[in-house]
Amino acid sequence: MVKVDISMNSQLEKSIQQLKESVEASIDQLLPLSDQRPDNLHSSMRYSLCDGGKRVRGILVLLCSKIFKASADPLPAAVAIECIHAYSLIHDDLPAIDDSDIRRNKPSNHIAFNEATAILAGDALLTEAFKILSENYKENPELGIRLIQELATASSSLGMIGGQMEDIENEGQAVVASTLDFIHENKTAKLIQAAIYMGFAFSEESKRHSNEIRQLGYHIGMSFQYIDDLLDVQSDTETLGKPTGSDSDSDKLTSVKVYGIEGTQKKVAEHTSQAEALLDQLGGEQSILRPYIQFLQNRLN
Template structure:
């Protein structure tokens, strides 16, 4: 996709800003400050005021593309961000990645201690499903669909399984297929689920869902490839997290397996696959989804 014209770029930026403000306000409402013994403070520290919010943006963009319910999409956006934030809180702990910087500030366990960080992550995971299951306003069948998509993406077949592979792969050689499998689970599954949860807020055909699934799959992998590139090309101050940690931990990455130039080419190829899937969908307006694909590949943090 070519570079956006200034009016198109401004329209996209305005749409992103509107979604971010809506998601932030909803998270501020739903993440309780008054949880016992300071737990609410740790939860809010871990999820508010930070991050790219790519997953909520994908939910909202997909819901827009299928003309789905904005209100339901907002709940789905917050739920997927809560799952993402909980995973970061746990991944950063000493028993896993042992990181001290996230979203430009000390990680939750550094700020609040390991036990409180563990509980904050647990509580955010539970809250995600609470947000998806209000007593009224979301049909029970849709609640079940959204919960199923999110649970599968976060569990053993998705994010948690990918993290287990990641921890088991330190210092071990992985070929590209094994690396792809790990990242499709660890990172890609939740990004793909974000797209599918947005699609579930409308009534798309099976063919549209299939195309959006392919888009989400390619985009999820592209995101991780670019993450691996940025880990070796950007400073911690730019990333908002510790740069070079994968190399220091002797973890296999797309850069270590493919090389830097080939990794970036692969990211662009995946972006092209995502855009081709959107073209096949037949949806009338996939502008925001397409722009998000560009944003994933062209980002510097």
């Protein structure tokens, strides 16, 4: 069994909750209001972005920006990456892709609105990510361009979208480890990596550690997806907010099918220990990041 442990000490829990709330307050502040024309479109964008979600990517941006001295406010960057994550879920749930009616214990966007609105709301959240970055970092254009490049590259056809494409194409296919690795690395790990790179981009000092930061992002990103696959098999529907076993049922490639439960747990442990060794080398202010990463390794949903 994967170790399922959601306990955090109350101080850490409070800090994480505060970071989550600050990301959500910024989302609310930066996104067009629901009554702005066209109000149906803006309601649909807010429906998927504002309510629910753990804000893992946004929180990672904030925590990594704090390791060395940040040169600007990282909150708009945290909002931008949450926009990308939210759009990808809306489009993944569409009938032509994963055809999922439930997301985060409520109707998926195309069920709550309709398919046309869901397609456009996804497009608009994707666009909004780059609008927010360009508006909020234009006084600091070198940083802004760097953030945009990290986010666009991670979520491009050579990143997240490419992973999603092969995930669809390999449904019902024979299990191949190299294909699974490609899907994991691109569909999920690259956006988690981008959160880490974007956070570090806020400090000059991180330029001296670019190798370690790249590797850190890779290991955290990979373990994150392996845990997702374990949870899909082991968790219950209510806790996960979507039908469990849905990935294994739909003939999607999952790491549990390829490596088994124990093999997948072993992969999580390997990537986690590599990430911890890299954090030892990096130093800086890790008092929240480090336990948060351990929490993510052990998360229940």
